Amino acid sequence: MTEDLEARLRRELSSWAEEAPPPTAVSVRTLDAAYAAPVERSRPAWLLSAIAACVLLVVIGGTVGGIALVRHLTEPTRPAAPTQPASPAPPTGSVPSVHPTSPSPTANPTASASSAQPAPAPAGATGPVPAGFTVHDLTFVSDDQGWALGTAPCSSKPCTSLVRTSDGGRHWVGIRPPVVGLVGVDDCSTACVSNVRFATPLVGYLFGPQAFYLTTDGGATWQREAGGAAALEIADNNVLRVPSGDGQGCFPGCPVSVQVSTIGGTAWRTVLALSSAQVGFDTGVQLSRTGGHAYLQVYGHVSGGASQAHSALYVSADRGLTWTDRGEPCPQVSPGEVDASALSSASDQSVTVLCTQRSGSASFVAVSTDGGRTFRPGKLLPNLEIQVGSASSSTVFAIGSVGGRESLVRSVDRGLTWNVVAQSGPATGTAAPRGGFLGFESATTGRWVSLSDPRTVWTTSDGGATWVRYTFPA
């Protein structure tokens, strides 16, 4: 009897199921709903050919260090001299123009630290995302909690805007930033910010060349602190920052220093100070962190000058408290001089740099797995400018122009071979990229904001093999 009933049930259910609605309508509605909001359908044109301007390279594999390209500094601080001989003597020649380098994408390296903490909901009023919001910088403290700094059309400048997500970028709300301009958008003769970094769901920083703001309530309120910062990264329960100068420029180069504080602290202590003589004709610095390791790269002047334009890499294995000068990290494997132009680090302690021919347009990535002592070069890539983000020793991402479109390319063999994994709009063709973001808060979860479409945040949760996008409403 039971067997008869079971057989009967099978027949009845199978028969009944045939009366289900036809699938066509719900298929169409499902695809429309899935693509409409918050993820938008994308049909990029996959064209392959030569390249142009902005490239951003992120190397992933473990947790990501942070990166920020910086303006020059001015104030020398109490020296904490490097243990190695100083970098090459300053070159002679004409005074290089001091130009601000754009903030590069940064992954917040504190995901592992903050993820263990409870995630209190930040206080304060929230509102809708401003219409037309475009992203200038991103920061995430976990796969789900993140903030985006940007701007949106408004009636009364400055229009700097800040938005927050608690679900990995599927939904965003607006929060109130301080009234301050945005680098690249507003007149920055006074205070402007260029970057945002959060250490925890409550503690975060907004900073720029002449502005430094701290929040301890998730962005509901901001306190302005003294000075500005050209770079700031958080890892292993402390904060490192590179103080910025007054924007007036320095000859032959501006001193560079690194300061440390506790998360949310307001007292800063200098842990590295490089004089103008040590820095030379630098065009900026880049700070990257992963766990207890920190990396500071000071870039030489690559646009001119009679002398070489090598960079200098300073490394720390104790959370930024002491530093070692490793000199120019790029292997000189290409005909002519090769100089580092970007930096990233990963949780497997590998360090990756982007190396660019001084004459010519080819670049390659070079990876170190011994704390920056030696670097192994990848394949030379003509017509592709790459900026290195953070690294595992094997997986690397670059942003460049392929087929006239700004493209995200990926290598899983330390830069030997590359594949396009996503494409955005037409390549901007600008030599000095502004905005854009590429970074990972874990080995698998990362974000990309292209220069050609700064209203769209691309997210991967599989280590960059595939990406889905969210576009802020126009």
Place this chain on the structure above:
Amino acid sequence: MQAAADDTVPVPADAGVVVAMEDFEDFVRAHLPALLRTAFLLTGGDGPAAEDAVQETLTRLYPRWARVQQADHPLAYVRRSLINTYLNSVRSTSARELVALDSADRGAGGDMTQAVGDRDQIRRLIRQLPERQRVALVLRYFEDLTDREVARAMGCRPGTARSLISRGLSAVRATLSPAQLGDRDD
């Protein structure tokens, strides 16, 4: 170390986010009809509710589609999500469902031929089951899942799944006459 120059970056014709979207569309095309039939049975024959459950499930999974693809059995993953979607919706609409059951019950209380009556009665009995028992029966006798697979789909222990199936069968059996239990459809 030599670094060989090359004129092109090797790039496949399809990659990245296009792969993710195409995979999602391929999945929808291939599996939505079956998911819709399952949802139709889960809801006790409620077409609009079944469509809503399927649409909501797939829409919510789309942003995480790469993760879905990484599952050992993506279809099973989606089906489990569908079941959760349906059970969650039931919790918030249980009062309305009781009204619908009363209407269906009244509608089926009139004259019936033996075959059609038996079919409607089976369906009515299935529709009147507690949701989790109905879900268990659908998974067991329509999807042909094993007890362990039913348990995994419902997020419960195999023993619980067997109990739900057994109680569902008992409820149906208790209402059908011995003749009805032995009948075959024409």
